[in-house]
Amino acid sequence: MGVSRIEARFADLERKGLAAFVPYVVAGDPDPDTSWRILEALPAAGADLIELGLPFSDPMADGPAVQRGASRALAAGADTAGVLALARRFRDADAATPIILMGYYNPVLTFGLDAFASAAAAAGVDGLIMVDVPPEEADPLADALEAHDLALIRLATPTTDEARMAIVARRVRGFVYFVSVTGVTGGKEADAGAIAAQVRRVREVSGLPVAVGFGVRTSERAAEVARIADATVVGSALVDEISTALALNRDPAAKVLDRAAAMAQAVHSARARG
Amino acid sequence: MPLVLALEQAYAEAKADPAFQAQLESYLTTYVGRPSPLYFASRLSEHHRARIWLKREELNHTGSHKINNCMGQILLARRMGKTRIIAETGAGQHGVAAATACALFDLPCVVYMGAVDIERQAPNVQRMKLLGAEVRPVESGSATLKDAMNEALRDWVANVSDTYYLIGSAAGPHPYPMMVRDFQTVIGRETRAQILEAEGRLPDALIACVGGGSNAIGLFHPFLADEDVRLYGVEASGEGMESGRHAAALNGGRPGVLHGAHSYLLQDRDGQVLEAHSISAGLDYPGIGPEHAFLKDAGRARYLTATDEEAVDAFALCTRLEGILPALESAHALAKLGEVAAETGPEGVIVLGLSGRGDKDLAAIAPRLEGRSWA
Numbered sequence: 001m002g003v004s005r006i007e008a009r010f011a012d013l014e015r016k017g018l019a020a021f022v023p024y025v026v027a028g029d030p031d032p033d034t035s036w037r038i039l040e041a042l043p044a045a046g047a048d049l050i051e052l053g054l055p056f057s058d059p060m061a062d063g064p065a066v067q068r069g070a071s072r073a074l075a076a077g078a079d080t081a082g083v084l085a086l087a088r089r090f091r092d093a094d095a096a097t098p099i100i101l102m103g104y105y106n107p108v109l110t111f112g113l114d115a116f117a118s119a120a121a122a123a124g125v126d127g128l129i130m131v132d133v134p135p136e137e138a139d140p141l142a143d144a145l146e147a148h149d150l151a152l153i154r155l156a157t158p159t160t161d162e163a164r165m166a167i168v169a170r171r172v173r174g175f176v177y178f179v180s181v182t183g184v185t186g187g188k189e190a191d192a193g194a195i196a197a198q199v200r201r202v203r204e205v206s207g208l209p210v211a212v213g214f215g216v217r218t219s220e221r222a223a224e225v226a227r228i229a230d231a232t233v234v235g236s237a238l239v240d241e242i243s244t245a246l247a248l249n250r251d252p253a254a255k256v257l258d259r260a261a262a263m264a265q266a267v268h269s270a271r272a273r274g
Numbered sequence: 275m276p277l278v279l280a281l282e283q284a285y286a287e288a289k290a291d292p293a294f295q296a297q298l299e300s301y302l303t304t305y306v307g308r309p310s311p312l313y314f315a316s317r318l319s320e321h322h323r324a325r326i327w328l329k330r331e332e333l334n335h336t337g338s339h340k341i342n343n344c345m346g347q348i349l350l351a352r353r354m355g356k357t358r359i360i361a362e363t364g365a366g367q368h369g370v371a372a373a374t375a376c377a378l379f380d381l382p383c384v385v386y387m388g389a390v391d392i393e394r395q396a397p398n399v400q401r402m403k404l405l406g407a408e409v410r411p412v413e414s415g416s417a418t419l420k421d422a423m424n425e426a427l428r429d430w431v432a433n434v435s436d437t438y439y440l441i442g443s444a445a446g447p448h449p450y451p452m453m454v455r456d457f458q459t460v461i462g463r464e465t466r467a468q469i470l471e472a473e474g475r476l477p478d479a480l481i482a483c484v485g486g487g488s489n490a491i492g493l494f495h496p497f498l499a500d501e502d503v504r505l506y507g508v509e510a511s512g513e514g515m516e517s518g519r520h521a522a523a524l525n526g527g528r529p530g531v532l533h534g535a536h537s538y539l540l541q542d543r544d545g546q547v548l549e550a551h552s553i554s555a556g557l558d559y560p561g562i563g564p565e566h567a568f569l570k571d572a573g574r575a576r577y578l579t580a581t582d583e584e585a586v587d588a589f590a591l592c593t594r595l596e597g598i599l600p601a602l603e604s605a606h607a608l609a610k611l612g613e614v615a616a617e618t619g620p621e622g623v624i625v626l627g628l629s630g631r632g633d634k635d636l637a638a639i640a641p642r643l644e645g646r647s648w649a
Contacts, residue, residue, distance in 0.1 A: 057546040058415065058532060060424040061431070067414055079544040105531045110545030132534065134275040159276045159434065183432030 002149035005126045006098045006174040009048060010209045010230065019226035021046050021267040022211055023260050024102065024235030026053035026069035027086050028078030030242055030252055035073070037253040039090050043097045045257045046264020050090075051129070051233060054083055054103025061104075061131040063186035065236035068243055080111050084123040091124025100153060100174075102129040105141075113144040120150060127151030127174045135167045142171045155179050156202050158194070169206040175231065176206045181215045186236030196228040203230075219266035226270035234263050277434045278534070282449040284354045289456065294349065301345045302460065305378070306335045308342075310461075312468035312625070317595040318608075324615035327472070328598070328628045329465050331489065338601065338630030339461060339489045340371035340442055346457035348375035351438035358433065359383045361440045362426040364391055364419035364485070365556030365603065366398025367630050368442030373407035375440075383407040386425040388418040391555045397634050416549035419485075419559045423533055443486025444563030447534025451563050458492025465625055466496050478618040481506040482627035483606040484577065485521065485557035487566045489629035494575065504576070506614055507566060508606045510552035511579035521550035523562040524570050524577040530561075537564040553582035553638060554602035556630070580609035586642045589632060601630030602638065 013020050023042055028035050042050055055070035055078050062070070087099050101120065108116050108130065120128065127150055133141055135154065145152045151174030159182055160168055169176070180195050199210045212225045213233030225232040241259050245252040288294040302308040311330045319326040331339040351359060359381050363369030369385040376383035385402055389411045392399050402409050415421040423446070430439040444451045444458075462480075469477050480497060482490035484507040497503045509522035520526055523538040530539035532547055540548040540560035550560045569575035580588070588608035592600050600608055607626055614624055632639075 057548075058420060058424050060427045060533070063428070064414070071415075074546060106539070106541065106547070107545035109531060110541070110543070132531065136275070161276065164276055181432075182434060184428045 001124070002121060002126050003151045003173050005096070006049065006151055009096070009098050010175065013048060017271055019229060019267055019270060020048035020211070020231035021264040022049045022051055022231050022233045023047050023238055023263070024051040024053060024213070024233055025238055025256065026055055026066065026073050027083040028055060028073035028076055029069040029239065030072040030246060031076040032082065032086070034253050036086060036089065038256050039086065040093060041253070041257050042260060043094055045261040046268065047097060047260065049098045049100060049231065051100045051102045051235070052083065052087060054080065054101055054107060056104040056107060059104060061184055063184040063236055065186045065239045065243065069239040080107050080116070084119050084125070087120070087125050088123040098126040099124065100127040100129060101125055102131070105130050105133050113140055114147070117144040117148040117150055121148035125150065127153050129153045129155070129177060131155060135170060138171070153177055158182055158198060165202065165205045172206060172208065175209040175211050176202050177233070178202050178210050178212045178229065179214045180212050183214070185214050192224050192228065195225070199229050219262050222263045223266040223270035226267040232267045234260070237263070277430065278447050278449065285350060285449055285453050288350050288353055294353065298346055298349055302342065306341050306345060307333065308460065309464045309468070310334055312465060312472065314472070315596050318592065318611065321591070321595060322611045322615040323620045324618055324622045324624050325473070326611060326615070327469065327477070327623070327625045329461060329493065329625055331461060331627060331629050332598070332601065332604070332631035336371045336374050337633070338367040338371065339458060339492065340368040341374065342460055342492070343442065343454050343457040343488060344368070344371040344375040344440060347438070347440045347453070348379055351381070351440065352379060354438065356436060356438035357381065358437045359440050360386065360426050360429050360437055361442060362386045362419065362422040363442060364388070364422070364558055365554065365601070366391070366395040366402065366634060367556060367601070369407070369409070370398050370401045370405070372440050372442070373402040373405035376407060377405045384429065385409050386412050386422040386429070388412050388416070388422050390417040391419065394638050395555055395634055396637060418550070418555065420532070420547065420550070427533065442488070443559070444488040444491050444565065445486040445533060445535055445559065445561055451535065451565060454488050455491045455495060455565060458488050459495045461489065461492040461627060462494060462496035465493060469623065469625060473623050475623070476500055476503050477623040477625045478502070479504040479506060479614050479622065479624045480627070481508065481607050481610060481614055481624060483508050483557060483603050483629060484562060484566060485510070485559050485603065486561070487563035489627050491563055491565055493627040494569070498574065504617070505569065505574060506610065507575055507577045508610045509577055509579045510554055510557040510585070510606055511581045512551040512553070514581055515579060519551035520579070521552040521557050521559065522579050523560060524566060525579050527560070529567070532561050535561065535564050537567040538562050553585060554606065556601070556603040557606065578610045578613065580606040584609040586639060589635070589639060590643065598628070599632035600628055601632045602635045604629045605632070
């Protein structure tokens, strides 16, 4: 399926006039079983696409929330093969919700680019976001993904100017991930007006749906983003729920899913109200 | 990515500008104290049976080679109109050099330093604070140099409009490894002129410690085309290669990507980066500058290893024989002098890059010296 599953999902949402709600969770966080219970229930909580984090020891584009999540997952034994197995299990249960893996290059390089693309496609994964591979260095990865009909999803940021946008848009498929702040995940909020103009620009140049993430922590913010972008990505706020639940000795899955459901509700009702 | 592209362009312009080079040269002469001496270490020579010269980078202002690079980059930062400087540091030598350059030019300075390193390099932390820098402890990961670099990169991407990231080693994304090398090649250029003057010929071997590898690449680079000059880098093998607790990326790692560089890397079978281990905080980095990876693969340089124990022994030996306290980092190179001397023979001319002074290491080294006859 790959790229076409992502396209089908965005086409469906467009028909309904809805923005997509895209939760991000770290695969294997805080442990394999809990991670599965979260992933399995995300579509029912309102997830339209899912970003599944490949844990990495040195996640330099992420803030403390996601780094803690990655550390928990690695400590609980997460590895690339395990993440792919988790995706496979999800795909067996849900044929329609796209899964996008998001992570860093070294584990993928270690697995082997072609071997990874092949295994990811077989596991029912639809796309990949590699935050530390700039477009200039991405051709080998793009080749491997294309051969298996997987989408290479790229990041654009507020510092991506006109000339650079053309480079970013090259070989990108599925959607473009617009990082709404200059900084790491879970950081401060950016001005909605400024984001709106940038999202329009990214959409025009790429011809693809635009997802906005980094710095979306509240339902109000999620709704605001849903009115200007094609998808709202929520990550750190969900991963933080796991930290909180663990500290309070509660079930992390329940906390994450409650928060995801509230965010999804805000995203899906945003345009009707707005 | 636009931020490193902008840096690459600004550096290319500065490099080609004679006014920039003249300004740097002036600071290196009058402020840093260059050229650093090339000293004939007669007692080490006698001990190891070779003609051993020490390139005295520890005599630079701030006590190490790190200031060479900091002066270059601070002038570049000013040229780019940046008003805030951030840096990462392991042993604190680069942090001190960066804080010094910032004091000189009245720029605010934030130094990211692993919490573990803050503890074992207390004198340098004090120095940075006295110089007006803010030292931010990094608790994540192994709380050492790589984690400090993660944190500095996060700061940089969040504050790119006014902030310059002053990387201290020949690591990180392009153009840093090249730029840091360029600023450190003053070591090798001076050495070349000095040894020709003193010995009337090129040396048989150069030897330097490698963590990220900036002092070694600075020493080696002007000699790369001289194929008769053997090049030896010395990595930290910590508690021993077989223990798994080491910092020897070239000898014990394999190619990977970290901090925007493709080079040898300590990593597990799944590509997760492993913590490096060394008594010397300045060598405690799981990667290595990409040019060293190239020199290794090309067979141009050889990379040896020295354990914590060997470094401590060499530290003590150099102190006793020459009256010079070397940094624990440099002591790793000193530890392999015997091995290199055996290859070059008694008439062999060896230049060792003495990258830093060891005063900062007294607290780390004291417990190791207890119970020894010369303690």
